[in-house]
Amino acid sequence: xxxxxxxxxxxxxxxxxxxxxxxxxxxxxxxxxxxETVAAVSASPSASQGDAGEPVTLPPLNEVKVDKPKNMxxxxxxxxxxxxxxxxxxxxARQKTHSFLxxxxxxxxxxxxxxxxVSDACLAExxxxxxxxxxxxKDEFLxxxxxxxxxxxxxxKTIAEKCVKGAQVQIIVVDGLSSTAIEANIADTVxxxxxxxxxxxxxxxxxxxxxxxxxxxxxxxxxxLDCDVVVELVGERPGLITAESMSAYMVYKAGKKTxxxxxxxxxxxxxxxxxxxxxxxxxxxxxxxxxxxxxxxVTLSEAMRG
Amino acid sequence: xxLRSKIGDKVFTFQSVREVMAxxxxxxxxxxxxxxxxxSATERxxxxxCLANLQLKDIYENPVIAYDNDEVTRVIYDDLNTTIYESVKxxxxxxxxxxxxxxxxxxxxxxxxxxxxxxxxxxxxxxMSTMDLVYASKKIKVSAHCNTTIGLPGTLSFRCxxxxxxxxxxxxxxxxxxxxxxxxxDACIGVNPVEDNVEGFTRVMRAITDFKGKYEIPTxxxxxxHITTQMQAMEKGVPVDLLFQSIAGTQSANxxxxxxxxxxxxxxxMALRLGTSTGPNVIYFETGQGSExxxxxxxxxxxxxxEARCYGLAxxxxxxxxxxxxxxxxxxxxxxxKEVIRADLEDLFMGKMHGLSMGIAPCYxxxxxxxxxxxxxxxxxxxxxxxxxxxxxSGGDDCMLNYQDTSFHDDAATREILAxxxxxxxxxxxxxxxxxxxxxxxxxxxxASIFDx
Numbered sequence: 001x002x003x004x005x006x007x008x009x010x011x012x013x014x015x016x017x018x019x020x021x022x023x024x025x026x027x028x029x030x031x032x033x034x035x036e037t038v039a040a041v042s043a044s045p046s047a048s049q050g051d052a053g054e055p056v057t058l059p060p061l062n063e064v065k066v067d068k069p070k071n072m073x074x075x076x077x078x079x080x081x082x083x084x085x086x087x088x089x090x091x092x093a094r095q096k097t098h099s100f101l102x103x104x105x106x107x108x109x110x111x112x113x114x115x116x117x118v119s120d121a122c123l124a125e126x127x128x129x130x131x132x133x134x135x136x137x138k139d140e141f142l143x144x145x146x147x148x149x150x151x152x153x154x155x156x157k158t159i160a161e162k163c164v165k166g167a168q169v170q171i172i173v174v175d176g177l178s179s180t181a182i183e184a185n186i187a188d189t190v191x192x193x194x195x196x197x198x199x200x201x202x203x204x205x206x207x208x209x210x211x212x213x214x215x216x217x218x219x220x221x222x223x224x225l226d227c228d229v230v231v232e233l234v235g236e237r238p239g240l241i242t243a244e245s246m247s248a249y250m251v252y253k254a255g256k257k258t259x260x261x262x263x264x265x266x267x268x269x270x271x272x273x274x275x276x277x278x279x280x281x282x283x284x285x286x287x288x289x290x291x292x293x294x295x296x297x298v299t300l301s302e303a304m305r306g
Numbered sequence: 307x308x309l310r311s312k313i314g315d316k317v318f319t320f321q322s323v324r325e326v327m328a329x330x331x332x333x334x335x336x337x338x339x340x341x342x343x344x345x346s347a348t349e350r351x352x353x354x355x356c357l358a359n360l361q362l363k364d365i366y367e368n369p370v371i372a373y374d375n376d377e378v379t380r381v382i383y384d385d386l387n388t389t390i391y392e393s394v395k396x397x398x399x400x401x402x403x404x405x406x407x408x409x410x411x412x413x414x415x416x417x418x419x420x421x422x423x424x425x426x427x428x429x430x431x432x433x434m435s436t437m438d439l440v441y442a443s444k445k446i447k448v449s450a451h452c453n454t455t456i457g458l459p460g461t462l463s464f465r466c467x468x469x470x471x472x473x474x475x476x477x478x479x480x481x482x483x484x485x486x487x488x489x490x491x492d493a494c495i496g497v498n499p500v501e502d503n504v505e506g507f508t509r510v511m512r513a514i515t516d517f518k519g520k521y522e523i524p525t526x527x528x529x530x531x532h533i534t535t536q537m538q539a540m541e542k543g544v545p546v547d548l549l550f551q552s553i554a555g556t557q558s559a560n561x562x563x564x565x566x567x568x569x570x571x572x573x574x575x576m577a578l579r580l581g582t583s584t585g586p587n588v589i590y591f592e593t594g595q596g597s598e599x600x601x602x603x604x605x606x607x608x609x610x611x612x613e614a615r616c617y618g619l620a621x622x623x624x625x626x627x628x629x630x631x632x633x634x635x636x637x638x639x640x641x642x643x644k645e646v647i648r649a650d651l652e653d654l655f656m657g658k659m660h661g662l663s664m665g666i667a668p669c670y671x672x673x674x675x676x677x678x679x680x681x682x683x684x685x686x687x688x689x690x691x692x693x694x695x696x697x698x699x700s701g702g703d704d705c706m707l708n709y710q711d712t713s714f715h716d717d718a719a720t721r722e723i724l725a726x727x728x729x730x731x732x733x734x735x736x737x738x739x740x741x742x743x744x745x746x747x748x749x750x751x752x753x754a755s756i757f758d759x
Contacts, residue, residue: 084480094719106703107678143638238673239703
């Protein structure tokens with residue numbers, strides 16, 4: 001008897017005893033269950049169908065999972081004081097199953113944010129055309145940061161064709177280290193920013209997307225389009241707390257001479273930090289200050305202090 | 307000096323000792339970024355062959371960065387024991403590797419260490435496999451004393467690292483209590499502050515020092531601000547057990563860090579004069595392969611050799627601990643899990659061979675091709691190789707620095723797997739608190755509310 005026959009014979013016996021009749025009739029259990037049906041059965045053992053009931057989920061991280069603590073109230077109060085992954089409990093010296101899987105899920109989200117691309121659908125929905133830096137692929141993007149600061153020749157040509165030169169503000173969307181951050185935030189941020197700028201009578205060029213881009217790519221865009229201010233929305237390196245965090249870098253007269261101290265930064269833009277629409281409106285205010293002081297970064301801060 | 311080698315019928319010619327050293331490295335993205343890595347697998351072996359046959363005096367006479375141009379080179383050469391160097395200078399690098407691997411006594415290794423430049427130690431490590439590195443590292447265990455002793459045979463200690471994204475004292479104490487309840491914190495209690503200024507430093511340092519005092523915890527406290535911030539605080543009377551600083555393997559990179567050998571000497575002298583600990587080891591250094599590349603201060607030298615030079619600088623200051631964070635620097639210097647495990651083991655060996663109290667943070671960031679499995683493999687190998695300490699982070703996720711490092715769970719499990727014990731004074735304290743019995747965690751362990759009964 002081979003393995004398949006053995007399984008069939010056991011199922012046959014269980015059916016005879018009435019143990020698993022329903023599941024076999026419905027095709028949920030067969031001699032060679034697929035991974036999907038096994039998962040469905042173990043996820044909702046009492047359901048009559050594999051897809052019935054709510055899907056299983058991870059418990060929230062802020063629940064205290066320590067077994068038989070001396071002072072549960074103290075742990076619950078302390079849990080509220082930090083986003084650190086504390087009080088998950090233990091089995092021996094290892095993580096409990098759910099906190100282990102929670103860690104894996106959060107790391108997976110971070111990895112997907114770094115290694116997946118911003119989708120064409122996202123660009124289409126937000127009316128952005130896309131260009132690329134000198135980087136060929138994701139590995140090169142991660143290992144050679146300098147290449148992500150330079151546009152390729154096709155990009156320069158496309159930008160020259162599709163964008164007006166000399167607008168006061170040029171908005172660019174750049175994948176950076178999190179495609180997830182771009183997908184989660186720009187639909188709210190970009191319109192709020194444009195609306196805020198137009199309300200102040202500030203002219204805005206055609207926004208576009210740069211693939212495999214780093215922060216410094218804004219300097220090349222500034223020089224190419226001769227605008228007063230470049231606003232770059234870029235995905236931040238994800239942590240395990242969130243993979244959706246985006247930053248805005250803003251520079252007055254960005255170009256070859258721009259240094260890091262010239263960049264005004266708003267970071268931590270995501271639904272759990274500064275909400276994306278609010279951030280867009282705030283950026284419009286900051287851009288207005290840049291235009292009136294003709295400065296950005298440290299110089300702007302100093303000018304505003306008086 | 308022969309800079310040519312032949313593999314099969316192919317002859318490889320190298321231009322300098324520096325080029326041989328770089329091309330003999332196992333694959334790392336940082337060397338490729340600098341354009342100095344071997345261009346083929348065969349060229350890599352050819353460089354290793356060439357290196358194996360160089361004599362130690364060839365390395366001595368051809369420093370990778372000239373003595374006159376670089377303070378780190380000067381520290382390495384000025385501190386060398388010339389009598390011991392004279393006795394080994396005609397050895398080939400292959401002979402040095404084999405001497406290390408067959409040596410039975412730690413004393414012999416620490417003796418020749420005094421006559422070896424950092425580049426010679428790096429060269430020997432370049433000719434070692436993974437198990438060679440673990441085997442060689444395991445032969446050396448250097449202890450150090452601040453308030454308590456780390457690095458005693460049979461022990462494994464941890465820095466409890468209760469960081470918080472806004473330096474909230476309550477939040478820091480919550481993670482600290484959990485770490486202690488898992489037996490983490492015997493190397494030190496150490497917080498990376500978000501704000502690097504005297505006020506912020508003082509607030510965090512007083513909080514953890516008060517906690518240490520209240521529960522009579524035998525350990526040392528450190529807040530990892532810039533060394534100048536710590537010195538200013540110490541002059542104002544803030545309690546400081548241990549002084550922290552990141553260091554690099556070139557003078558230009560140390561300039562970028564805002565430090566020099568003179569400043570480090572002043573800081574150490576000040577800690578001995580004004581600090582609160584017993585000593586004599588009062589410094590905590592951090593290093594990592596590739597920091598010089600990130601700062602564009604590498605002078606065409608490979609990341610592993612530069613890392614060894616950090617240890618050459620560090621040993622002048624007799625640190626209590628040197629923590630290596632090669633996995634933290636980024637994918638442009640170390641990209642994959644395989645690269646980071648290799649770097650961790652190289653660094654552990656090279657540090658120990660310099661006579662340092664070495665620990666490793668087998669860590670990774672989310673933009674590397676590494677994951678938790680790589681991290682745990684690195685941790686177990688470094689523990690087998692006799693690392694003095696690891697970090698201890700709640701759930702393995704540092705919510706302030708945004709990277710993953712050994713968790714309180716990993717730390718406790720590693721002790722159990724290898725039957726290692728905490729530092730003796732700290733183990734007695736754990737027993738008093740009911741956290742540990744006969745080297746094992748009790749049922750009460752892992753419950754931070756034992757401090758809030």
